[in-house]
Amino acid sequence: MIRAAHLLAAGALALAGAIASHPGAGQAAQAASAAEATAVNDGAVRTGIPRDLAEFGFFADAPGQVPAARVVPYRLNTPLYSDGADKLRFLYLPEGARMTAAGDGLPEIPVGAALIKTFAFGEGEGRRLIETRVLLHRADGWLALPYLWNEDQTEARLALAGARIDLVTPRGEAISYRVPNKNQCKECHGLSGEVVPIGPKARNLAHEWLADIAGRGLIDRVPDGADALPRWEDRGAAGVAEAARAYLDVNCAHCHRPGAMASNSGLDLRWEQHDPKALGVMKRPVAAGRGSAGLLFSVVPGKPQESILLHRMASAEPGVAMPELGKATVDPEGVRAVERWIAGLAP
Amino acid sequence: MIRLSIAAFALATVAAPALAETVTIAPGEGAQERLQEALILARPGDEIVLAAGRFAMTDGLSLDVDNVTLRGAGMEASVLDFTGQQGSGEGLLVTSDGVTLRDFAIENPKGDGIKSKGADDIVYHAIRVTWTGGPKASNGAYGIYPVESTNILVDGSEVSGASDAGIYVGQSRKITVRNSVATDNVAGIEIENSRDAIVERNFVSRNTGGILVFDLPDLPVMGGGNVLVRNNLVASNTTANFAPEGNIVASVPRGTGIMVMANENVWVGQNLLYDNPTAPVMVIAYPMPFEDPDYNPYPREVTIDWNMVDEGGTDPQLEGAAQLVAAFGGTLPPVMWDGLEAGDGRETLRVHPEMAGWSLNLAAQGGGMANARPGPLAAGVPGQPISIEGWGAGPELEARIK
Numbered sequence: 003m004i005r006a007a008h009l010l011a012a013g014a015l016a017l018a019g020a021i022a023s024h025p026g027a028g029q030a031a032q033a034a035s036a037a038e039a040t041a042v043n044d045g046a047v048r049t050g051i052p053r054d055l056a057e058f059g060f061f062a063d064a065p066g067q068v069p070a071a072r073v074v075p076y077r078l079n080t081p082l083y084s085d086g087a088d089k090l091r092f093l094y095l096p097e098g099a100r101m102t103a104a105g106d107g108l109p110e111i112p113v114g115a116a117l118i119k120t121f122a123f124g125e126g127e128g129r130r131l132i133e134t135r136v137l138l139h140r141a142d143g144w145l146a147l148p149y150l151w152n153e154d155q156t157e158a159r160l161a162l163a164g165a166r167i168d169l170v171t172p173r174g175e176a177i178s179y180r181v182p183n184k185n186q187c188k189e190c191h192g193l194s195g196e197v198v199p200i201g202p203k204a205r206n207l208a209h210e211w212l213a214d215i216a217g218r219g220l221i222d223r224v225p226d227g228a229d230a231l232p233r234w235e236d237r238g239a240a241g242v243a244e245a246a247r248a249y250l251d252v253n254c255a256h257c258h259r260p261g262a263m264a265s266n267s268g269l270d271l272r273w274e275q276h277d278p279k280a281l282g283v284m285k286r287p288v289a290a291g292r293g294s295a296g297l298l299f300s301v302v303p304g305k306p307q308e309s310i311l312l313h314r315m316a317s318a319e320p321g322v323a324m325p326e327l328g329k330a331t332v333d334p335e336g337v338r339a340v341e342r343w344i345a346g347l348a349p
Numbered sequence: 350m351i352r353l354s355i356a357a358f359a360l361a362t363v364a365a366p367a368l369a370e371t372v373t374i375a376p377g378e379g380a381q382e383r384l385q386e387a388l389i390l391a392r393p394g395d396e397i398v399l400a401a402g403r404f405a406m407t408d409g410l411s412l413d414v415d416n417v418t419l420r421g422a423g424m425e426a427s428v429l430d431f432t433g434q435q436g437s438g439e440g441l442l443v444t445s446d447g448v449t450l451r452d453f454a455i456e457n458p459k460g461d462g463i464k465s466k467g468a469d470d471i472v473y474h475a476i477r478v479t480w481t482g483g484p485k486a487s488n489g490a491y492g493i494y495p496v497e498s499t500n501i502l503v504d505g506s507e508v509s510g511a512s513d514a515g516i517y518v519g520q521s522r523k524i525t526v527r528n529s530v531a532t533d534n535v536a537g538i539e540i541e542n543s544r545d546a547i548v549e550r551n552f553v554s555r556n557t558g559g560i561l562v563f564d565l566p567d568l569p570v571m572g573g574g575n576v577l578v579r580n581n582l583v584a585s586n587t588t589a590n591f592a593p594e595g596n597i598v599a600s601v602p603r604g605t606g607i608m609v610m611a612n613e614n615v616w617v618g619q620n621l622l623y624d625n626p627t628a629p630v631m632v633i634a635y636p637m638p639f640e641d642p643d644y645n646p647y648p649r650e651v652t653i654d655w656n657m658v659d660e661g662g663t664d665p666q667l668e669g670a671a672q673l674v675a676a677f678g679g680t681l682p683p684v685m686w687d688g689l690e691a692g693d694g695r696e697t698l699r700v701h702p703e704m705a706g707w708s709l710n711l712a713a714q715g716g717g718m719a720n721a722r723p724g725p726l727a728a729g730v731p732g733q734p735i736s737i738e739g740w741g742a743g744p745e746l747e748a749r750i751k
Binding site: 086162163164165166178180183184185186188189192195258263265266268279285286288289290291292293294296297298299308319320321326327328334 | 382383385386388389405408409411412413435436437438442444458459460461466467484487488489490491494496497512513516519520565567569570572593594595596597615637640641693748
């Protein structure tokens with residue numbers, strides 16, 4: 003007996019490739035003109051596991067990343083570092099649905115909504131889409147799925163097991179870029195057994211954007227505490243602590259917080275955490291292994307070079323590198339921001 | 350239209366109930382993706398079988414479906430080889446409940462071997478985790494690593510080369526580690542910040558320290574206790590400590606047999622303890638300063654019952670070893686205590702009359718060895734055997750490996 007799941011994984015994927023590609027794929031001009039007419043397939047958002055990204059209908063022109071109706075682009079003030087990938091983020095809310103403000107954290111996002119994020123490298127004509135990750139809010143919770151773009155950039159297919167892609171980062175580093183598998187999505191998005199969105203917390207969204215979508219009825223109001231994290235490119239104007247804490251919140255705290263993948267470390271790097279010990283100050287490691295590099299504490303005030311946290315951020319070696327997933331290279335800007343923060347902490 | 354009907358067919362069949370299935374994965378081209386896909390698409394009750402052979406892995410694997418069995422053709426036959434691993438912090442990560450892992454090996458993972466987090470009711474049977482280059486600081490930290498879980502059985506498994514602990518159970522409850530082999534690790538077997546654990550019939554040799562029962566501060570789960578350590582062969586744990594500094598095990602002296610730190614209600618008996626030249630048995634308080642108000646750094650109600658033991662600390666890796674050894678007539682008695690007590694009225698330590706001991710008689714917790722006044726041990730004798738009801742993995746886990 004052939005099980006459907008396996009058909010879905012292997013046979014159907016091959017079959018789908020042999021059959022006509024999605025109308026509109028690769029036909030940017032035609033699709034763009036139809037942008038407002040293109041509607042998202044709510045059925046695909048709510049049930050099933052589409053093999054092609056196109057089945058969702060999130061884009062009027064997918065290769066051009068032109069969103070369909072009710073699919074709203076957004077950016078984060080301080081983004082997660084992903085080997086320098088350009089990340090194109092979109093929020094989809096179905097007709098009649100709207101989000102509810104919930105302080106500076108995640109707004110309440112209704113069932114039927116989706117978050118879409120495309121990872122791209124290169125500029126202009128040379129831009130290459132690598133993967134599009136979708137988070138679908140279903141009646142039984144959020145589902146995270148990764149879609150891998152083909153060489154021809156005409157379509158993106160489900161890649162449950164993830165993939166590796168050789169590419170060159172904007173800083174010129176040749177890397178084996180990792181597309182996460184479905185389970186790895188949950189390693190970062192898991193909280194107390196549920197899958198949850200990480201990025202669009204009100205504190206990391208621009209006030210203007212929130213006001214705009216509030217005006218369009220997509221959220222009930224601009225949340226209190228919105229826009230508190232500095233814009234990463236403007237971090238020089240923000241305080242040293244604000245920049246570093248924003249970076250740690252966005253890049254580390256999805257795991258290093260109670261209820262998440264690295265809860266057993268006892269390290270809690272969330273923006274709202276103010277206990278120095280929970281933030282790693284003079285905290286001994288518990289399961290760092292060789293990641294400790296012979297250092298005694300996660301954060302030693304005034305001494306970044308003696309801080310395990312910084313050492314692991316500055317490594318690209320599996321087993322040492324933090325975050326464990328989602329990066330093959332070191333983020334020198336992030337390292338510098340956290341280094342300055344630790345250097346400035348009073349012993 | 351053809352395409353739509355395929356989608357409809359696939360979805361309809363996925364939704365239909367199905368009997369548990371067995372999916373076999375062979376080594377070779379695309380093994381990483383084929384195995385990972387099988388782990389993702391598995392449904393509760395399914396068995397994923399690793400054929401005999403060597404699987405070249407480039408990335409960590411993960412399993413997040415309840416009640417799945419991952420089975421190989423034997424711990425020497427089916428090998429997941431992570432020598433070329435490029436990402437992830439462990440070889441295999443399990444985050445679902447009711448999982449059985451058996452009859453396969455993990456070699457040379459960059460970080461930990463198999464980590465199961467928040468994964469209740471898990472069985473590790475005949476699993477081998479090996480760093481093939483022997484003890485090295487560049488090896489991963491833990492071989493078999495269940496954490497934040499309830500009901501854990503580790504049976505008939507082997508770990509060697511871990512730069513922290515071979516078999517490490519942390520922040521968990523209802524644990525059995527038995528019939529397993531831990532060699533050439535910094536710590537052979539470690540039970541940390543955990544309760545209701547049974548460690549029995551293991552062979553623990555050539556580690557820096559054999560069996561460690563620890564409780565540490567500043568962690569989400571604290572208050573380790575109810576641990577039984579019996580019928581283990583703990584011999585020749587004489588490997589120089591190769592843990593990266595900073596980790597608590599980096600402070601374990603070479604030649605430690607069984608070490609109990611900051612736990613309550615621990616019973617150590619009927620073990621064979623040979624050639625552990627710092628101390629066959631060591632009972633101490635957490636040695637470092639700490640601020641955590643919820644943490645108890647002292648051992649409480651620790652019983653060292655009768656164990657078969659050799660002469661004891663013949664070559665201790667302790668400050669002032671030469672004078673110490675001379676003072677005790679050439680060998681330190683087998684049971685070492687630091688002399689620190691909670692002072693809450695509970696007895697700290699009871700020792701079988703045939704198990705001689707000595708005490709550092711330290712002045713205060715966190716004060717270091719500066720004020721040590723070594724002397725013979727004066728401790729009470731063991732009372733009635735303790736009840737271990739409710740300790741260890743439940744019988745339903747044992748039934749899975751019959």
